[in-house]
Amino acid sequence: MTNLTQFRKETSDWLEANCPASMRKPQSRDEGVYGGKKFTFPSDDAKLWFDLMVEKGWTAPQWAKEYGGAGLTSDEAKILNKEMERLGCRKPLIGHGLWMLGPALLEYGTEEQKREHLPKIARGEIRWCQGYSEPGSGSDLASLRCKAEDKGDHYLLNGQKSWTSDGDKADWIFCLVRTSDEGPKQEGITFLLFDMETPGITVRPVPLITGEAHFCDTFLDNVKVPKDQVVGEVGKGWSVAKALLVHERTMMADIEKNMPKPKYSVDDYAKNYLSIDENGRLQDGLIRDRLAQHMIRDEAIKLTQKRAFEEGMAGDFDMRVATIFKYIGTEEKTNKDTLITDILGMAGAGWDKENFSADEQTKTHEWMSNKALTIAGGSSEVQLNVISKRALGLPEI
């Protein structure tokens, strides 16, 4: 215990002494440090903070030193995390490599693969993207058809991947491909790694309704991938992908934590943007009702998360309840975004930067971008399937 106390003290002292002041403020969407060959740091402080943390191995604190980490125990890593949170330190490095591929390689990779890829991830030298979805395989991901032909010492890839996030900025991709059409559709899938510079790859950014283009279409045309770049067993890529999904959720939660706290609550917007009658009530009775309804539900969802935790501690938790969170949380979130833009009126529908405040622009942007919440990571409809099977035990369709 004294060792941990000492570790906490040393960690906190080091962070205090080394983390630049500007790296202790919440970061906006475009200030994340993703690393990679094509990356430009958003500021000198971000670069300085990144370099210092890489040197400590604290970009991937729990990975072994030979993999570019610091070899911390889980207790030590928790302390580091807590101290960083306490001091408001930004994550020095984020992204798919660190949070998704890394943990998957640690579990399924060969020793050679770990030594080759993990240090480059931890040092931010290589930026990774994910090649899962295809034009015909979204919610039904296991139906994917991107073909990998066995050519002796390598696979020959042909097909198309969609929703490759930052595919144009990434150096390498982890990808699900079909190596067999026999048996259940989940069983012919293989998890492959390859360099985005490999001949035959074309990446095309896809502009979204927000005006941004974070996602790309990736075309694979006779792409050669050496066989030693398979992670896990051939035909067992689905298990690797499922393990990775768990890490994706952790990643989303981590990103959320680092985002700036909203400046105004929903009712602040209503009070600031809408007319109030002589009794201090919102004149628009329908908005008033929707606002009350949203606040009541939002609170109940938060309370349900707390209740699940407390019941878990007391050994009285009904596991079936865990199936509702993604569905009910994202549905309420998108409802909230719609409500806020309705409250802002035309100020919540502006496109230019001159006539609308930064906050108004953000809210308009969130209304559009958060529509992805009820789709990505298992759409609401898929979640309802999960609830009806796992929580209610209803039969297969």
Added chain:
Amino acid sequence: MPLALNEEQRMLRDTAHEFLQNNAPIDLMRQLRDGKDKKGYSEDLWQKMIEMGWPAVAIPEEFGGLGFGFIGAGAILHEAGKTLANSPFFNTVALGAAAIIHGGNPDQQQSLLPKIASGELTLALAHEESNHHRTHNIECQAIIDGDQLKINGNKKFVAEGSNADMLVVSLRTTEPTNGKNGITLLLVDPSTMGININEVNMIDSRNYAHIDFSDVNVPLKNVIGNIHDSKTLLDKILDHGRICLSAEMLGGAQAMLDKTVEYLKDREQFGRKIGAFQALQHRAANMFAELEIAKSAVINALSAIDENQDLAIPACNAKSLANDCYRLITDEAVQMHGGIGLTDEMDIGFYLKRCRISIQSLGDSGFLKDRFATLNGF
């Protein structure tokens, strides 16, 4: 505030579940209804509940109670809601005891709370005066006449109105002036001269009455709380009622969800179990999610009572969600059962009817959201 039951509370919940499933199944409700029972509850069941010490659960230990708090009372009501087990428990404990605990003077507490705890005294709250729940526009009037209050006016839809041993009556004693709101709560013996009690048959087969007061004299010492200034106390009592009623409602919602899911797994049409149809699966899954978030709001509100927190917002949260979720689930229970859901034999009707009355009692969702908005300054 705790959101999980502790070990003693879990034991109470499990005991209540077993006892009520065995001793107060929905068939008991059916028998009472078919027998046109005036009380609307089984005296035998109530006596057993008393033997188990239930009226004492939420009474402080210094007054002969068991000190389980309202989380304990809520756990019992939740289980009672599952089988629609009726008894004087809700009105006596959630409304009556709350009035005495928070408004009673030391003499009233000493004399009344031990009697509530031992089951000797049942109470009802005579408050409503119209078809809709209203909190403060009280017209039933009382004027001071020496050491007496003289009451004139009418109360409507008083739950347990012709059963209860004593009534807690909300009255207008002055117009709002000098910073006082003019509301007074009074403990009234229903056998007092000038009181006329008329039973009203309602769809849930429980006991309700319209009560008329004509020059009814009640000693001033029966005032509970501050004379001419009990608006806050009244709100607090009503919030206790809203929160505890929500616990009962969610028990009913749980029973209806379980019954409906069972039916979806059993009934076959078009060559398969109807529970294999996604149109029904998604609706059932949504019912489950709605029920779970409502449960959290209700336990939070029960916990707020026990932790002596402000109850206004937690009560609005709990009952508006309980209202909406109980209605959703009972409506869907009928629809998913199809025609058979409309037969009296299926029991669903009992819940549908009880749900309707529960929603109207102590505030529907429109009322509660309006209050929530006002409390939050919009």
